[in-house]
Amino acid sequence: MNQPPVVEWTEADEPRSARWRSENGTPPPRRIVIADDRTKADDAYRAACEGTALLWRGDFHNARQLLxxxxxxxxRRPRKAPPADVTQAFHVHRAAQNHRARILGMLLVPLDATLAVPLHRAPDVREACARAYGPDEPAAGGAATGKAAGATASTDPTASLVSLRELLGLIGANEWRKKGVEIPALGGDRIHPHYGVFSPARGEYVDLVAEAPLPGEELAFDIGTGTGVLASVLARRGVRRVVATDQDPRALACARENTQRLGVAGQVDVIEADLFPAGRAPLIVCNPPWVPAKPTSPVEYAVYDPGNRMLYGFLSGLADHLTPDGEGWLILSDLAEHLGLRPRTELLDAFAEAGLTILGRLDITPRHPRARDTSDPLHVARAAEVTSLWRLGLADRADRIEAETP
Known part of the structure; x- marks a missing residue:
């Protein structure tokens, strides 16, 4: 197994080291200085822009204020007008997001061996950290939080440093996991997303799956199940067996927990697979990432699909896993088309090359606030967005039906 990355710095004229934690794969900072309640925001900003991280040794609430x-x-930095070309505007927007994340990620806080934050007035983050970092971590028991400010990080390899921005993300994700997301298509029952698993907060695509006419109720495959929300909707609609696949261990655990909570675990088999399980089914559902771009964090893999890998992998394998009269439901936003990242003709050509024909399509417009936010640099594309459920069948289906008709 690979050794966890280690970050090193000097504090009180002594060399220090700790494990480096970064869920998005950010490498350990090369330079670290100590910051506390006396640190001025302008000085901290200047250091972060120069690539120097700040290890916080003061009051936790003051660290949040500094962030x-x-x-x-x-x-408040002067901004240039967005490029007229929408594709270029998208790339500029992504670059600005990455720059912002890099600067804000330079403010670090320590975690002790129990995954507690040894800073004054720090919240209890042990549960959130243990859930995000995995079962190999120390249990969420042990030393209490709220130690006096000024405590130094241990050189014990179980101690670690993490960016405050990431830690706050872990805390927020854990609250969503506990609270859950209400799903109207499940009668108001809730889906509880785990850290790193895409939340179905935008529920339009779930409504499409709840409304499309079922081609049968015997068996369905849910490809890339994530939280298990679509598999659960199909089970609630009466599909007797749903095989839900994913490659991400977090998603597999999340889907199993949600199907159990919703009372459909007896109908839904959650298995690890790269796209398709073995066999054929009369209904195969897939909601791949919608935008062909490079993800920069684990949760972004549910939004960005480099090279359309999952989309075209699903389409190219669909014919080999559908029953002769079965349907493949592709749930896909056309945002990438409005951003100039994937033309509609390319998608239609991919259908034909995969030996598929279009049986029908259901459309829905987004309801989320960003679709109406005129200050968003991508507003024009977002305002025009439509999410579709493409009903796909085998290309020779029409010929077979005609041949079988007396």
Missing amino acids: TALARRID
């Missing part, structure tokens, strides 16, 4: 102050300084 907010850094964000304000990023946001």
Whole structure:
């Protein structure tokens, strides 16, 4: 197994080291200075822009205030008018997001061996950290939080450093996991997303699966199940057996927990697979990432699909897993088309090359606030977005039906 990355710095004229944690794969910072309640926001911002990370040794609430102050300084920088070309505007927007994340990620906090934050007024983050970092981590028991400010990080390899921005993300994700997301298509029952698993907060695509006419109720495959929301909707609609696949261990655990909570675990088999399980089914559903771009964090893999790998992998394998009269339901937004990243003709050509024909299509417009946010640099594309459920069948289906008709 690969050794976890280690970050090193000097503190009180002594060399220190700790495990480096970064869920999005950010490498350990090369330079670290100590910061505390006396650190000025302008000085911190200047250091972060120069690539120097700040290890916080003061009050936890003051660290959050400093993070907010850094964000304000990023946001008030003069901005150029977005490019007229929408594709270029998308790339500029992504670059700005990455720049913001890099600067804000330079404010670090320590975690001790129990995954507690040894800073004054720090919240209890042990449950959130243990859930995000995995079962190999120390249990969420042990030393209490809220140690005095000024404590130094241990050189014990179980101690670690993490960006405050990531830690706050872990805390927020854990609250969503506990609270859950209400799904109207499930009668108001809730889906509880795990950290790193895409939340079905945008529920339009779920409504499409709840409304499309079922080609049969015997068996369905749900490809890339994520939280298990679509598999659960199909089971609630009466599909007797649903095989839900995913490659991500977090998604597999999340889907199993949600199907159990919703009372459909007896109908849904959650298995690890790269796209398709073995065999054929009369209904195969897939909601791949919608935008062909490079993800920069684990959760973004549910949004960005480099080279359309999952989309075209699903389409190219669909004919080999559908029953002769079966349907493949592709749930896909056309946002990539409005951003100039994937033309509609390319998608239609992919259908034909995969030996598929279009049986029908259901459309729905987005309801999320960003679709109406005129200050968003991608507003024009978002306002025009439509999410579709493409009903796909084998290309020779029409010929077979005609041949079988007396």
